[in-house]
Amino acid sequence: MTYSDELKRRFQAAIMGNYGLPPVAIREGEGRRVTDVDGNAYLDMIGGIAVSSLGHSHPALVEAVSTQAARLAHTSNLYLHEKEIELAEKLLELSRVEGKVFFCNSGTEANEAALKLALLAGKQAGRSKIVAAENGFHGRSLGALSITGKAAIREPFEPLGREVEFVTYGDADALKAAVDDDCAAVFLEPVQGEAGVVPAPPGYLAAARRYTAEAGAALVIDEVQSGFGRTGAWFAHHAAGIAPDVITVAKGLGGGLPIGAVIAAGPHADALTPGTHGSTFGGNPIACAASLAVIDTIEREHLLDQVLDLGEHLDSRLADIPRVAEVRGTALWRGIALTEPIAADVCAALASRGVLANPVRPDTIRIAPPLTITRNELDECCDELAAALDEVEPTPGGRP
Numbered sequence: 001m002t003y004s005d006e007l008k009r010r011f012q013a014a015i016m017g018n019y020g021l022p023p024v025a026i027r028e029g030e031g032r033r034v035t036d037v038d039g040n041a042y043l044d045m046i047g048g049i050a051v052s053s054l055g056h057s058h059p060a061l062v063e064a065v066s067t068q069a070a071r072l073a074h075t076s077n078l079y080l081h082e083k084e085i086e087l088a089e090k091l092l093e094l095s096r097v098e099g100k101v102f103f104c105n106s107g108t109e110a111n112e113a114a115l116k117l118a119l120l121a122g123k124q125a126g127r128s129k130i131v132a133a134e135n136g137f138h139g140r141s142l143g144a145l146s147i148t149g150k151a152a153i154r155e156p157f158e159p160l161g162r163e164v165e166f167v168t169y170g171d172a173d174a175l176k177a178a179v180d181d182d183c184a185a186v187f188l189e190p191v192q193g194e195a196g197v198v199p200a201p202p203g204y205l206a207a208a209r210r211y212t213a214e215a216g217a218a219l220v221i222d223e224v225q226s227g228f229g230r231t232g233a234w235f236a237h238h239a240a241g242i243a244p245d246v247i248t249v250a251k252g253l254g255g256g257l258p259i260g261a262v263i264a265a266g267p268h269a270d271a272l273t274p275g276t277h278g279s280t281f282g283g284n285p286i287a288c289a290a291s292l293a294v295i296d297t298i299e300r301e302h303l304l305d306q307v308l309d310l311g312e313h314l315d316s317r318l319a320d321i322p323r324v325a326e327v328r329g330t331a332l333w334r335g336i337a338l339t340e341p342i343a344a345d346v347c348a349a350l351a352s353r354g355v356l357a358n359p360v361r362p363d364t365i366r367i368a369p370p371l372t373i374t375r376n377e378l379d380e381c382c383d384e385l386a387a388a389l390d391e392v393e394p395t396p397g398g399r400p
């Protein structure tokens with residue numbers, strides 16, 4: 001913790017205790033740097049959990065948000081505004097989906113809507129079971145939580161009143177057995193983010209597509225964390241060559257503004273009929289303007305190609321760092337597994353050295369920096385990581 005005891009006291013007195021005490025109090029940001037309340041600068045290697053795709057205060061985002069705020073901030077869904085149509089058309093183009101879009105405000109809400117959509121479609125076909133993966137994460141509202149495979153965050157709220165079967169992520173045979181006549185939908189992340197950036201093994205997503213198509217169940221791919229350039233593609237599942245029935249997105253789409261969306265193909269595009277779902281803020285003009293600016297900037301600055309090049313550079317640098325056991329993920333989204341469960345200590349050492357990263361698991365550091373990051377900044381991150389790892393003591397008995 002770098003900020004004053006007074007700020008800590010006020011945080012603890014006014015903010016609910018579900019997050020614990022944050023290590024840094026951020027005041028402002030520019031590019032890939034944020035500055036704390038005491039004026040210390042940090043290289044932002046986590047980007048607000050894969051959200052700040054253009055970094056901080058990007059001129060295109062500032063311009064789009066300010067212009068839209070000055071013109072029209074909100075309509076509700078009682079009225080149409082053109083930006084939501086423009087963004088929906090763009091999402092359909094980038095996702096290569098022939099279908100329709102529903103807008104909401106977060107990843108959780110996108111999965112909540114996808115779940116309602118899948119349950120309605122399933123009901124018509126006499127199917128009710130949802131299949132999801134162990135260690136998967138789809139959100140914390142009661143519907144999204146019911147399909148979240150992290151038992152520790154789900155079990156305190158059970159029973160959740162839904163028939164969900166969890167299967168081992170990556171085991172195609174287990175998935176095949178679970179996708180039966182009663183299965184309405186399968187929810188999968190193409191890379192499990194909150195589990196520590198764990199990619200699906202080769203062939204797994206294609207197998208999921210095959211089994212769901214054969215059984216007549218919907219395949220829902222959760223691209224909330226993996227989408228919008230993180231892996232060097234607009235959508236991570238494009239690398240597997242599959243066409244899902246439903247895709248959920250959020251995080252990096254808005255570049256820091258809250259937005260989520262469900263992209264549904266074919267008959268699934270019409271599963272939400274009048275009155276079945278809604279959102280007061282969904283498709284908010286400012287959030288849509290921000291998302292259009294994010295997409296436009298990624299296209300105009302050829303960031304997807306750049307992200308892939310930077311990813312290769314990152315691979316070569318991380319490979320040389322002692323105490324790094326394995327590097328998972330691709331491009332600018334990595335789980336750096338350490339030889340010991342010291343990720344929290346290493347991230348604390350990194351923060352005091354001016355780099356923000358996230359201990360997503362006791363033994364894994366997650367990085368998901370802005371897509372606009374430079375090679376020099378990645379070098380800086382790797383140098384500081386090596387130094388931080390050098391600084392942190394081995395855990396007693398933890399080191400082989």
Ligand SMILES: *Cc1c(COP(=O)(O)O)cnc(C)c1O
Binds near residue numbers: 250
């Ligand atoms: C973060 C995340 C969510 C939840 O998104 P929120 O915007 O926090 O509601 C859902 N699915 C995945 C894969 C995520 O990474």
